[in-house]
Amino acid sequence: AQSVTQPDIHITVSEGASLELRCNYSYGATPYLFWYVQSPGQGLQLLLKYFSGDTLVQGIKGFEAEFKRSQSSFNLRKPSVHWSDAAEYFCACRGSTLGRLYFGRGTQLTVWP
Amino acid sequence: GAGVSQSPSNKVTEKGKDVELRCDPISGHTALYWYRQRLGQGLEFLIYFQGNSAPDKSGLPSDRFSAERTGESVSTLTIQRTQQEDSAVYLCASSLGGGQFEQYFGPGTRLTVT
Numbered sequence: 001a002q003s004v005t006q007p008d009i010h011i012t013v014s015e016g017a018s019l020e021l022r023c024n025y026s027y028g029a030t031p032y033l034f035w036y037v038q039s040p041g042q043g044l045q046l047l048l049k050y051f052s053g054d055t056l057v058q059g060i061k062g063f064e065a066e067f068k069r070s071q072s073s074f075n076l077r078k079p080s081v082h083w084s085d086a087a088e089y090f091c092a093c094r095g096s097t098l099g100r101l102y103f104g105r106g107t108q109l110t111v112w113p
Numbered sequence: 114g115a116g117v118s119q120s121p122s123n124k125v126t127e128k129g130k131d132v133e134l135r136c137d138p139i140s141g142h143t144a145l146y147w148y149r150q151r152l153g154q155g156l157e158f159l160i161y162f163q164g165n166s167a168p169d170k171s172g173l174p175s176d177r178f179s180a181e182r183t184g185e186s187v188s189t190l191t192i193q194r195t196q197q198e199d200s201a202v203y204l205c206a207s208s209l210g211g212g213q214f215e216q217y218f219g220p221g222t223r224l225t226v227t
Contacts, residue, residue, distance in 0.1 A: 034215060041220075042220065043218040043219050044156075046216075090155065092156075100146060100161050100172070101146075101216060104155055106154075
């Protein structure tokens with residue numbers, strides 16, 4: 001069965017510091033991988049996605065993520081965090097060509113000024 | 114263009130009453146999904162539509178939950194005889210298809226069962 005694990009429930013960083021949010025997936029083949037961000041009271045917005053090719057993908061708002069097959073990971077990174085990045089971040093995967101996304105439980109990011 | 118819209122944005126209902134939640138997907142999106150997000154939790158899949166058929170309804174938690182979709186348009190999620198544990202944000206998403214196509218999410222309906 002497919003699953004996604006986000007080991008960190010809550011992360012706090014200072015503004016300007018670098019950020020890495022961890023995501024591990026469980027699936028027998030290469031899945032389609034996504035990172036979404038949810039600001040308070042908002043729906044989910046796609047940050048980036050991976051489905052083939054270059055394992056380092058660039059997204060919106062200066063985010064990037066690296067797919068590592070050997071570690072079954074798809075960690076999200078940002079070199080310098082802004083206060084507006086405070087939000088909840090969800091990693092998701094889809095294994096089949098159709099259907100649902102499997103979401104992790106989310107990582108809440110707090111940014112100190 | 115217009116995104117996914119959901120109505121109502123908030124719904125407070127008494128335990129035992131029925132509720133209907135509506136989702137208007139992005140025009141042209143053949144796939145539509147319903148998810149539930151309880152407080153402090155991740156997203157819990159409920160049901161997936163391809164056109165007006167539902168090839169995956171494995172996430173519906175009980176027979177009190179049902180959903181339908183008219184063609185490739187509006188979908189309605191119905192919860193009968195609501196219980197307090199049904200309180201959550203119900204999110205709808207649509208996409209052009211599966212695979213690498215991302216899902217576009219609506220703002221959600223916050224359901225509170227008192």
